[in-house]
Amino acid sequence: MSGFRLLPRIVLTLAILAVGGSVVGRAQQAGGEGVPAVGALRALYAGGPATWPRPRLGEGARFTEFGPLPRLPEASPREQALAEIGRRMFDDPALSRSGQIACASCHSPELGLADGLRTAFGHDRQRGRRNAQSLYAAAWMTPLFWDGRAATLEEQALHPLLDGKEMAGSARLIEPRINRDKGYRAAFRELNGHRRVTLQDAAAAIAAFERTLRPPRSRWSRVMERGVSVLTDQELAGLHLFRTRAGCAACHNGPLLSDGQFHNLGISFYGRSREDLGRYEVTRDPADVGRFRTPSLLGVSRSAPYMHNGLFPTLENVVALYNGGGGRDRARRMGEAPAPIPDPLVSKLGLTRDEQAALAAFLRTL
Numbered sequence: 001m002s003g004f005r006l007l008p009r010i011v012l013t014l015a016i017l018a019v020g021g022s023v024v025g026r027a028q029q030a031g032g033e034g035v036p037a038v039g040a041l042r043a044l045y046a047g048g049p050a051t052w053p054r055p056r057l058g059e060g061a062r063f064t065e066f067g068p069l070p071r072l073p074e075a076s077p078r079e080q081a082l083a084e085i086g087r088r089m090f091d092d093p094a095l096s097r098s099g100q101i102a103c104a105s106c107h108s109p110e111l112g113l114a115d116g117l118r119t120a121f122g123h124d125r126q127r128g129r130r131n132a133q134s135l136y137a138a139a140w141m142t143p144l145f146w147d148g149r150a151a152t153l154e155e156q157a158l159h160p161l162l163d164g165k166e167m168a169g170s171a172r173l174i175e176p177r178i179n180r181d182k183g184y185r186a187a188f189r190e191l192n193g194h195r196r197v198t199l200q201d202a203a204a205a206i207a208a209f210e211r212t213l214r215p216p217r218s219r220w221s222r223v224m225e226r227g228v229s230v231l232t233d234q235e236l237a238g239l240h241l242f243r244t245r246a247g248c249a250a251c252h253n254g255p256l257l258s259d260g261q262f263h264n265l266g267i268s269f270y271g272r273s274r275e276d277l278g279r280y281e282v283t284r285d286p287a288d289v290g291r292f293r294t295p296s297l298l299g300v301s302r303s304a305p306y307m308h309n310g311l312f313p314t315l316e317n318v319v320a321l322y323n324g325g326g327g328r329d330r331a332r333r334m335g336e337a338p339a340p341i342p343d344p345l346v347s348k349l350g351l352t353r354d355e356q357a358a359l360a361a362f363l364r365t366l
Helices: 002-027 038-044 077-090 153-162 171-180 182-192 199-210 219-226 233-243 315-323 353-363
Strands: 262-264 291-293
Touching (some): 077 182, 077 199, 153 199, 171 182, 171 199
16 A cells, blocks of 8 residues: 555656756756756756766867866975065066066955956056956966966066066066065075076066965855855856857866867957957967957956956956957968968857856856
């Protein structure tokens, strides 16, 4: 008799599993329409990232599964001492020609280790053509800069010190200033055993300090620890879209939410007054015209405006760009650089307004 009582429950359970399974099956198809109902969505994301719906990828995508930031090697006592010197140098305007600009001028802790400007101002109020990137993930990122021209943090640190539009310094100008500072001289003498401090010493110290920088604690870091229960329904829908139909994870993946590669989003202004050829200026490879490095999205809500040229003031603007299939570079040949090649990973998405809002809400958790 008890078996007959259990039969309706078994049938009902099997029916629920069948319906749920069909929802899961549809949701796991990256190109599927819409977002599953909240209950089904939370079931899909109940486990770790490796169990989540497969990401929507495309030609040339290099995907690494989401995860927490890997632990960096423990700094040696010497590296810690060098980083302390770099901490002071990062804020020291004496490293600029004018004595008024420091690294922190464009990478302020109060502004997401960026500067909040479309493009940065430097020596004599000259305006650069690129947005100052956040340094939250600098310790893990290679290569560095939007165009990837620096292979190490030491090399990266020298560029703004010497660039005529940024700090406009030189070894001949800056080294005497550093060596007149008793604190710097004593600290470097204790580390290196020599009296004279060079610009390379300064770059090494700044790089050591930059390796101590970390992304802020966020909802996303808690997701990596506790799962998606920390996300609202809208944010979870945004995560699902990010992995699937919106295709964001094709480029923004792995612990840094960056593939470390270079992509053309159609906003190089090729053939126009604001032209920036990106990676091509470093490699001279025609395939690199208009390509820029994928930035890390960790702490992205704190470092507006966005893109290599600071074109978009809000995350909603960025989502709208991708939803429309990117920008439109001119195809006609201009000068020595060939026309940019459209990136196969960028295409129109057809997201609704609610879906775009959900995607932006998810980005704010990072």
